[in-house]
Amino acid sequence: MKQAVSSGNPDGAEPAPVAASPRSVVSLRDVTKRFSNGTLALSRMTMDIRKGEFVSLLGPSGCGKSTALRIIAGLGRPSQGMVDWPASRIGRDGRPDADIGFVFQEPTLMPWKPVFDNAFLPLRLKGMGKGEARDRVMAALETVGLKDFAKAYPRELSGGMRMRVSIARALVTDPKLLLMDEPFGALDEITRQKLNDDVLRLWSEKDLTVVFVTHSVFEAAYLSSRIAVMGARPGRVVADMMLPRPEGREKDEGFRVSETYGDLCRSVSQALVSAMYAPAGEGA
Amino acid sequence: MEAVLDSASSDETPGLGRSRLLKVAVPAIMLGLTLLAWEVYVRVNAVPPYILPAPSLVAQTLVKDWGTLYPALLVTLRITFSALILALIGGTVLAVLLVQSKWVELALYPYAVILQVTPIVAIAPLILVYVSSTQAAIMICAFLVAFFPILSNMVQGLKSVDHNLLNLYDLYGASRWQQLRLLKLPAALPYFMTGLKIGGGLSLIAAVVAEFAAGSAGAGSGLAFRLLEAQYRLNIPRLFAALVLLSATGVAIFALTSVVAWLSLRRWHESALAREN
Numbered sequence: 001m002k003q004a005v006s007s008g009n010p011d012g013a014e015p016a017p018v019a020a021s022p023r024s025v026v027s028l029r030d031v032t033k034r035f036s037n038g039t040l041a042l043s044r045m046t047m048d049i050r051k052g053e054f055v056s057l058l059g060p061s062g063c064g065k066s067t068a069l070r071i072i073a074g075l076g077r078p079s080q081g082m083v084d085w086p087a088s089r090i091g092r093d094g095r096p097d098a099d100i101g102f103v104f105q106e107p108t109l110m111p112w113k114p115v116f117d118n119a120f121l122p123l124r125l126k127g128m129g130k131g132e133a134r135d136r137v138m139a140a141l142e143t144v145g146l147k148d149f150a151k152a153y154p155r156e157l158s159g160g161m162r163m164r165v166s167i168a169r170a171l172v173t174d175p176k177l178l179l180m181d182e183p184f185g186a187l188d189e190i191t192r193q194k195l196n197d198d199v200l201r202l203w204s205e206k207d208l209t210v211v212f213v214t215h216s217v218f219e220a221a222y223l224s225s226r227i228a229v230m231g232a233r234p235g236r237v238v239a240d241m242m243l244p245r246p247e248g249r250e251k252d253e254g255f256r257v258s259e260t261y262g263d264l265c266r267s268v269s270q271a272l273v274s275a276m277y278a279p280a281g282e283g284a
Numbered sequence: 285m286e287a288v289l290d291s292a293s294s295d296e297t298p299g300l301g302r303s304r305l306l307k308v309a310v311p312a313i314m315l316g317l318t319l320l321a322w323e324v325y326v327r328v329n330a331v332p333p334y335i336l337p338a339p340s341l342v343a344q345t346l347v348k349d350w351g352t353l354y355p356a357l358l359v360t361l362r363i364t365f366s367a368l369i370l371a372l373i374g375g376t377v378l379a380v381l382l383v384q385s386k387w388v389e390l391a392l393y394p395y396a397v398i399l400q401v402t403p404i405v406a407i408a409p410l411i412l413v414y415v416s417s418t419q420a421a422i423m424i425c426a427f428l429v430a431f432f433p434i435l436s437n438m439v440q441g442l443k444s445v446d447h448n449l450l451n452l453y454d455l456y457g458a459s460r461w462q463q464l465r466l467l468k469l470p471a472a473l474p475y476f477m478t479g480l481k482i483g484g485g486l487s488l489i490a491a492v493v494a495e496f497a498a499g500s501a502g503a504g505s506g507l508a509f510r511l512l513e514a515q516y517r518l519n520i521p522r523l524f525a526a527l528v529l530l531s532a533t534g535v536a537i538f539a540l541t542s543v544v545a546w547l548s549l550r551r552w553h554e555s556a557l558a559r560e561n
Contacts (some may be wrong), residue, residue, distance in 0.1 A: 075451050102455050108448040111552040112470045124466070125456040153552050173456075 011018050024048040025099075025177050025209045026072055031081035033067050033235075040068040043234035044081065049177075049211060051087070054203055054246060056212045056220040056227045058272060064235020065213045066105075072211065073102050077180040088176070089098065101170030103180040109154040109169075115141065119169045126173075133172075140172040141165075143202060162189035163242050164198070171202065176202075180212045184219070195221055195270035199252035204247050218271060221264040222256070229268075229275045238275040241268070337521040342528060345521040353522075357529050360491055360506035363419065364537070367426030368487040374427070375434030375479065379472075380464065382435075382444040400432035404490055408497035419498045430487035434479035441475025442468050443467060461508035474553050477545035484541040488534050 026049050033042040042064040049072075058064040070076045088099050110119045119140055123133040124127055141147050144164040154162055163183060170178060171194050180199070182190040197219060200223060203210050214220050223246055229239040243264065249255045316344070317341045325331070326338040333341055346353070404425050415421040445468055453463050460514040495508035502509075506524050514523040549556035 046412065070451075074456055077453060102452070103449045104452070106448060108452055110449065110467070110470065112473070121466075122456045125453065125458045125462055155552060155557075163533075244452065 003168065024084075025051050025088075027084045027086065028072070029082050029084065031068070031071060031078045033071060033076065035203045036080045037226070038251050040234040042071070042078075043236045045235075045237055046081075047228060047237060047240070049209060051176075051209055052207065054200075054210045054212065054223055054225045056214055056224040057230055058214055058217065058220040058227050058268070059099065059230030059235075060232055060276060061215060062202070062235070063230040063232040065215075065230050066181050067235065069179050069211060069213050069229075072177075073100055073179050089094065092195060095141055099176045101173060101175035101178045103163075103170050103178070103183045105165050105182045105185060107159075107166040109162060111154050114151050114153055115146060115157070115165050118154065119172055120167055121169060122135050122173045137168075137172055141166040143205075144168045144169060144198065158191075160187055160195060162185065163195060165196075167198070167202075171206070175207075176209060178208050178210045182215070185215075192219070193256070199223065200246055200250040216264055217269050221261065221268045222246065227271070228272045231275045241271060290390075298413045301510050335518045336371065337524055341521050342524040346525040346528060349522050349525060353507070353526060353529060356505060356507045356526075357512045357533070358420070359504060360488075360508070360530075361533065362535070363423050363426055363495075364508060365401055367423050367465045367491065368484055369428055370423075370427050371430035371434050371483050371487065372480065372520045375483070376438050376476065379435050379438030379442055379470075382439055383468070384460070384464075396432060399428055404429050405493060405497045412498055415523050416555040418498050419504065420463055422491060422498055422500070422506070425497070426487045426490040429490035430483035433482040433486065434476070437475040437479035437482075440474055441472025444475070445471045456521070474549055474555060477541075477549060481541045483546060485534060488530070516524050 028045050028047045031042060031045045032040070034040050034132055045064075057068060059065050071078050073085075077156045085099070098218045099220065110121070113121075116137060120130065122137065122240065124130075137181055138147060138150065141150055144167050146161060146164050146168060149157065149161065154165065157165070166183070184195050196219060199210070199212075202208060210223075212220075212223060221243070225245045226241055226243060227239075228237045229241065230236065231238040255261055323338050323340060326336060331338075337345070378392070382393060391523070407428070408425050411421045411424050412418065417422060428479070449467060449471070450463070453467055491506065491510040495506050496512065500506070500509055501513075507530055511523055511530075512525045514520070514526060546556050
């Protein structure tokens with residue numbers, strides 16, 4: 001198992017700059033983010049996210065993993081460096097057209113709208129009519145198992161179901177890239193495992209590329225084909241680990257108690273521990 | 285009584301039927317007792333009607349003087365509601381402008397505050413000088429009073445939108461108009477309803493106060509004039525009758541705005557939902 005886990009640069013050395021490969025969905029080049037209060041949230045992050053990968057950004061709080069995700073989504077601009085979309089058409093607003101789905105930490109639903117309208121929102125904002133979008137919205141709701149709850153209001157749903165609506169909304173535009181910002185952090189362990197299985201299923205069914213922010217070693221080890229371990233102060237990538245692809249795990253009831261999974265968790269844990277004691281790079 | 289209680293307890297949720305009954309019965313019984321005590325006090329002590337009329341006399345006066353009081357009530361209602369509607373439109377429109385641009389907010393907000401903190405009775409004479417119609421002047425006063433709570437609540441509401449929802453709208457490239465119509469205005473609805481409830485009560489109060497200040501008189505005047513007139517003539521029963529009409533109007537406005545708020549928020553907002561544990 002060990003040989004499949006190739007640890008990147010645990011000593012914090014700068015990765016050599018590489019040209020964006022054509023199979024990259026998005027590539028970050030020396031992305032640095034300094035907030036207006038002077039905090040260096042992200043220091044010279046360079047990373048290529050390739051098509052079909054399930055990348056987890058794993059690290060302690062304050063390591064800039066959410067900041068990195070937001071920058072990829074175009075919600076914040078990097079102070080330095082650039083984000084490139086080698087394989088996408090760029091729209092007028094400088095963002096790739098309809099290529100991103102985003103799932104926030106909270107479900108972030110409009111409480112005054114029923115489930116259907118919440119999932120319909122991205123299409124509506126693109127100017128699509130309700131009748132025209134109905135099939136797509138219902139299909140998205142069906143993939144998360146909420147077809148029968150289209151008329152319910154968010155407050156009538158459980159926390160896990162609200163999160164599913166949020167995922168359906170992110171999927172309704174058929175994005176190439178799904179960005180998830182600690183989506184299941186507030187859920188109980190059982191719901192969380194169920195949703196992890198759902199996300200894995202959607203990832204392989206829909207041929208998605210996923211960037212998943214988490215601080216849970218177990219979640220990252222279960223879901224990812226690749227884990228970027230990040231360190232704090234300043235936020236940076238300390239290790240970039242390639243893992244065996246997680247396809248089909250959601251159907252394998254024994255996987256969560258298997259030795260393979262235990263080994264995976266152990267090596268990811270070790271990488272995280274060394275990340276926390278890694279010296280800060282010169283970028284600080 | 286027993287039958288009522290029985291049917292209530294045979295309900296699926298026995299507590300609910302009884303509590304609903306109590307909700308109506310307790311205030312109604314309390315009101316009846318108060319009126320009864322008042323009536324008894326007046327009769328036992330033989331209080332003259334120009335000091336304190338009995339409720340029965342007030343009721344009789346209300347019927348007898350309906351021809352005088354009803355047109356006055358209509359005038360007051362017209363002023364109150366046109367002022368409230370103008371304040372709702374004006375407050376909402378200005379709030380939208382204020383949150384759309386920092387510059388507009390910096391430039392205009394001080395005037396809204398100055399208008400609000402200056403006592404309306406003090407501005408009324410000036411407005412009467414500038415506006416030829418007394419009714420219009422009174423309406424402007426009522427508008428000024430009702431306007432500010434609606435404005436400040438709406439500004440607060442429009443600014444209190446969940447930041448992640450704003451991010452979501454940005455992510456999907458929503459236009460400012462879409463963001464306003466689909467996100468900010470619905471999110472501000474509970475705040476608007478608070479403004480409506482406060483503004484509804486205030487516009488009635490202001491309509492009465494402004495009429496006192498304007499000293500309007502004659503056939504086209506509102507209830508405040510009839511109230512003053514009754515006082516000058518020591519027609520205290522009529523004064524009470526006018527007062528009853530004003531209170532009833534206030535209660536009706538409160539009930540109306542509460543129902544509107546409940547109807548518009550009942551599906552989603554915590555304020556309109558019963559807590560279940």
